[in-house]
Amino acid sequence: MKIHTASFLALLFLSAAHHAKAQKIYISADMEGVVGVVTDAQLGPSGFEYQQTREHMTEEVLAAIRGARAAGATEFLIADSHGNGQNLLLDKLPKDVQLVRSWPRALGMMGGLDESFDAAIYIGYHTSTSNPRGVRAHTMSSATLTDIRLNGKSVSEAVFCAATAGHLGVPVVMISGDDAIVEEATRDIGDIEGAVVKWANSFHSARTLTPEAAYDVIEAAAQRAIKRLDEFEPYRLSGDIEVEISFKNYRQAEILAYLSVVERVDSHSVRYVASDMIDASMFVQFVNNYEPGLSP
Numbered sequence: 001m002k003i004h005t006a007s008f009l010a011l012l013f014l015s016a017a018h019h020a021k022a023q024k025i026y027i028s029a030d031m032e033g034v035v036g037v038v039t040d041a042q043l044g045p046s047g048f049e050y051q052q053t054r055e056h057m058t059e060e061v062l063a064a065i066r067g068a069r070a071a072g073a074t075e076f077l078i079a080d081s082h083g084n085g086q087n088l089l090l091d092k093l094p095k096d097v098q099l100v101r102s103w104p105r106a107l108g109m110m111g112g113l114d115e116s117f118d119a120a121i122y123i124g125y126h127t128s129t130s131n132p133r134g135v136r137a138h139t140m141s142s143a144t145l146t147d148i149r150l151n152g153k154s155v156s157e158a159v160f161c162a163a164t165a166g167h168l169g170v171p172v173v174m175i176s177g178d179d180a181i182v183e184e185a186t187r188d189i190g191d192i193e194g195a196v197v198k199w200a201n202s203f204h205s206a207r208t209l210t211p212e213a214a215y216d217v218i219e220a221a222a223q224r225a226i227k228r229l230d231e232f233e234p235y236r237l238s239g240d241i242e243v244e245i246s247f248k249n250y251r252q253a254e255i256l257a258y259l260s261v262v263e264r265v266d267s268h269s270v271r272y273v274a275s276d277m278i279d280a281s282m283f284v285q286f287v288n289n290y291e292p293g294l295s296p
């Protein structure tokens with residue numbers, strides 16, 4: 001009897017501990033998929049609507065935090081994952097969250113993520129360079145890259161990051177952006193929650209919600225996602241991973257192939273065989289960030 005009581009109590013304690021477990025959420029925020037964004041005018045410091053778009057991006061992150069909190073999330077790390085990595089307005093974030101800013105950083109758009117997180121959320125994401133639809137569709141760099149493939153398959157930033165998170169055992173549970181990326185991500189990653197804040201007409205046009213309406217849609221999606229947290233599986237690629245990168249220009253492929261670990265697969269493309277997604281991500285960070293003229 002005594003043993004039974006003890007094990008019953010232990011079970012009770014374990015299940016209480018399980019339910020009380022703090023939910024730690026990672027939010028990676030890009031900008032192309034933020035409400036109202038259609039062109040360069042919203043996407044960088046020289047654009048006439050950039051300051052407003054920073055507010056919208058920040059409010060979208062806050063909406064995701066509100067929704068996730070309502071479903072039980074307690075801890076947040078946010079990664080500013082667009083352009084200069086200094087878009088989100090730090091002063092507007094609650095004091096119990098932390099923010100990853102600027103580059104370079106290991107794991108890129110997932111910088112700061114580790115095994116301790118329970119879920120990852122994407123805000124403001126956009127379609128890949130291989131998708132014919134979507135506002136500002138590109139993968140990692142519209143200026144320099146034409147494709148990134150993992151094991152022969154073209155991937156979006158969303159899938160690349162999901163595989164990175166998956167390696168760390170963290171499932172991606174929600175994405176916001178235009179209708180095209182929500183469709184692409186739910187097709188490629190699985191049944192994650194989507195928040196559509198605009199409908200793409202073309203690369204530079206969309207029918208968009210108003211900011212306030214977008215925040216509501218994002219808050220609701222984040223709440224739904226964290227509520228059904230137990231249903232998600234990490235997106236995992238196992239074994240060696242073939243990373244292929246195609247460049248807009250010719251010379252990057254030519255010069256990278258000087259390295260014995262890099263193989264040139266065609267005039268504009270290289271292949272690197274990574275031991276896992278962390279290695280794959282490091283290779284992509286290197287390719288996108290290294291130049292000998294860097295200073296300081």
Ligand SMILES: [Zn+2]
Pocket residue numbers: 030031032126140157
């Ligand atoms: Zn992006």
